[in-house]
Amino acid sequence: MGSNSPQPLVSIVTPVYNGAEHLAECIESIFAQTYQNWDYTIINNCSADASAEVARRFAAKDSRIRIHENEKFLRVIPNHNVALRQISPASKYCKFVFADDWIFPECLERMVAVAEEHPSAGIVGAYGLRGRQVMWTGLPYPSDVISGREVCRKLYLENLYVFGTPNSLLFRSALVQSRDPFYNESNLHADSETCCALLKSCDFGFVHQVLTFTRERPGSLTEFTDDMNTLIVGRLHDLVTHGPDHLTREEFEICLDRKLSEYYEFLARSLVQGRDKKFWDYHKRKLNDAGVGFNRTRLARATLAMLCDAALNPKDTVERLLKRGDVRTGSTFVRGLQRNSNTR
Template structure:
């Protein structure tokens, strides 16, 4: 009976995950879909992660453990692990060590993939801590044009990619790329989806199938401290906008997003962000051929400092008009 079902390779990158790794592995063992192989790559953990995984390897020969000789950065470790999965499989399911799958996850996702040969990525609703996310798609279909999904993503109308845990990907797609994830991108998983969907359609299961934790302090603190999500939206427009948006629409949203980005930088000035924050934004934009218009940021800061206080409403009303006029006329000319 298993031979009638396509093989699914499950991959978990693990590092110091002793608190959650058992729950993660148990969720795989409880899948209603049984034709799978499970590859776990331990990234030089210093706790009991490797010991816990080894016990499961002894119990089920479908589970395989690999240990890195040297510690690898997160994205590089993802790419390294994908090279160790069974490339004869038809689908690949990434599962982070601190997440888990609902029992019907793989079965329901494979069903969508098998029913639609042009679907390259399958997602579903996810439980993110205590709330359901990845919402916004029409309920009357499971298949969506890849270009339409990416267009809506770039315009910030929907977000249905989530983290790698939320997705099932055809293994043929992974074999096509030497490195599926761009190791220079903080949000490499999102960029991978935008890259894949240039040629493939997007599948979706209207059911909660994965659980994601947000406890990862090192990653979460970096994202929040450095506002990487704001930069990700700008970089995504610059890299992929030409494929999914008409030129006039792309230019409009580039300008709109950059205005908001510069206003954000002006607000961060009053929060006394560290010097590394400003260097990060300068370097990240430079890496895609753009630059921060510091003169524009300075003007926004000055306007905030010198705006009259509420005790002089008649003066403030006039200055507000000047302020709004300046915001429209001072343009961050950084798009090439």
């Protein structure tokens, strides 16, 4: 952007549910932005703590802040869709900043600069700090834009996940306004699915700088996603639903076979661990939803291979069996919920 060019408006949204503990820090990070042409909506999801009072205190100081009160409590992903419906019609870009997270002072400035320089970029990401760990690395430096098809191919072929969480992305508002609901409310990993869908028609911008902070706090949703390994379900869903649009037929078949092998290796370990009916009902349902079905023969083969490996390498196998699921790298929407789901 030229020095005399008007700054495009960025609509920021923060969904919050009982997030008073960290909400002030989140809001203060918005005030600290070097980029100042923004409006800000805080979506209070029927909080029972002081979240509303914290939000009102800041709104009284700055007319760019408004508060939206949900009439009833919503689950995480539906609440995020409500949040995105609050963005200004005049905005060119929009961004989540989660109530228990925050963004670095140059976040909006750097992301908007990339989007303005590359009009084809519908989504802009960046490195993020999760606890003390730098996340979402792997794209070549210093390139700040990659085709949507190529970044999705890297996801499927190389397992390179750079979409982060909604907290780490900037979207063009026109893309958000063209999809309602923006996120698939039946998918816990709706953020990666949405990115894969959008990137069929736009490019992916990237800032090679740490611009966001994601707090790590154990919570009930995290425990469920880790226990059930919903990430492997989400990755399979993305591949089956969107892979054919980014891959050749041969590449897709190879990726699908590899993903199913990974899935059934996980299920074989789960069989030996004696997982309960709830676990098996969940995974059978998700495999059927993905259109690949539950294959008992493949599970038997995977279990036999695991037991043979155990006989040959007992120490390594025992260590693996002590872990429930191994597809824990990368990040998805639920990785963005790795603190306490109740803060959204």
